[in-house]
Amino acid sequence: MHIDLDYFFAQCEERRNPALKSKPLVVCVYSGRTPDSGAVSTTNYLARRLGVKSGIPILTAKKILKDADAVFLPVDHDYYGQVSRNVMEIVRSYGDAFQRGGIDEAFIEVGHRVRGEFDRARELALEIKGVVREKEGLSSSIGVAPNKLVAKIASDFQKPDGLTVVRPDEVERFLAPLPVGRLIGVGRKTEDRLGEEGIKTIGDLAEFDVERLCHIFGKNLGRYFHDAARGIDDEPLEEAEERDQISRIATLKENTRDPSKIVPILEGLAKEVAMKAEKEGLSFRSVSIIGILEDLSIHTRSRTVAAYTRDPGVVKGISTELLQILLDGTDLSIRRVGVRVSSFQKATGQKALSDFLG
Ligand code: TTP
Ligand code: MG
Numbered sequence: 001m002h003i004d005l006d007y008f009f010a011q012c013e014e015r016r017n018p019a020l021k022s023k024p025l026v027v028c029v030y031s032g033r034t035p036d037s038g039a040v041s042t043t044n045y046l047a048r049r050l051g052v053k054s055g056i057p058i059l060t061a062k063k064i065l066k067d068a069d070a071v072f073l074p075v076d077h078d079y080y081g082q083v084s085r086n087v088m089e090i091v092r093s094y095g096d097a098f099q100r101g102g103i104d105e106a107f108i109e110v111g112h113r114v115r116g117e118f119d120r121a122r123e124l125a126l127e128i129k130g131v132v133r134e135k136e137g138l139s140s141s142i143g144v145a146p147n148k149l150v151a152k153i154a155s156d157f158q159k160p161d162g163l164t165v166v167r168p169d170e171v172e173r174f175l176a177p178l179p180v181g182r183l184i185g186v187g188r189k190t191e192d193r194l195g196e197e198g199i200k201t202i203g204d205l206a207e208f209d210v211e212r213l214c215h216i217f218g219k220n221l222g223r224y225f226h227d228a229a230r231g232i233d234d235e236p237l238e239e240a241e242e243r244d245q246i247s248r249i250a251t252l253k254e255n256t257r258d259p260s261k262i263v264p265i266l267e268g269l270a271k272e273v274a275m276k277a278e279k280e281g282l283s284f285r286s287v288s289i290i291g292i293l294e295d296l297s298i299h300t301r302s303r304t305v306a307a308y309t310r311d312p313g314v315v316k317g318i319s320t321e322l323l324q325i326l327l328d329g330t331d332l333s334i335r336r337v338g339v340r341v342s343s344f345q346k347a348t349g350q351k352a353l354s355d356f357l358g
Helices: 008-016 018-022 045-049 058-064 077-093 118-136 148-155 168-175 188-196 202-207 210-217 219-229 259-280 312-328
Strands: 002-005 025-030 038-043 071-074 097-100 105-109 140-144 163-165 245-256 282-293 298-309 334-346
Touching (some): 025 045, 105 148, 118 163, 148 163, 245 259, 259 312
Antiparallel strands (some): 025 038, 282 298
């Protein structure tokens, strides 16, 4: 599976301020030279429909949207990074293997747990989309396919909120009508060069003489294009860097400031996080709580302890103290709470059972 969040930066902004949903929204990277210089990072789908896309100058976007009651916001990488980590944590939990792509996309290997059945994979994909929506309030698109190459193209096929399943016997038919630019590795220049050879679609590329492709692009790339156009790809997932945090978050039954209502939830989350760390053989030194308040603002309080630990009691104790500190800093009620542990040390001294088995 390949999962890609829809209009990610813009959707994050809508999430913390739902009033933005009804307006064209443009997230911008301001260069600072003049007040409006810089480029569009991404936009919501309302703005896209009016013709504003990633990469165009902010000034151009402003011209296009001048009568559209549009909203322009600067990028907030810290916030998107935090949302991304939460989503990736969920997605990772569904895969036998996990490979992160960009900030809003990842591959997971699910063949094992769906016993090779694409119908089950579709159900699983629906579940993942549902959980990401419920827990993180974000819509996503998923592609299910026999390999990474096709899964990535499939996730992009019906955006937003899409789900496209391509079975092994459908791969060539699925790819054939798509523009060659959809293939990983075919950028604008390559697309132009292929166009000169009369190759517009992936199907055209699949039928094109492989010798001639190798002559134009060199042997490796020529072969790659030839295979890719047929949907042939056997790249395994590359398990990415080690995780840097574990977190769990929950929505309270009702917004409240009453510790007796919040603490039991917090303790449950603390236990889950500690168990997860235990399972992964990780010890940590930092414990944080995350409070999402009734106005959807996000507040974090952290504490670092002297010695690495993975004791659920420590996580519970610190979270409860941090909750009080967080409550003291605001008059608002809490809507969602989370617990996070970070600053890991890979546990040594203890070996996993698998270390002893051949
Ligand atoms: P994408 O997944 O390519 O785009 P998207 O999530 O905004 O839209 P969708 O997936 O629904 O088509 O990129 C993820 C984020 O990366 C995007 O939200 C903002 C950032 N980005 C840029 O800053 N500049 C760019 O040119 C692109 C393409 C993305
Ligand atoms: Mg995206």
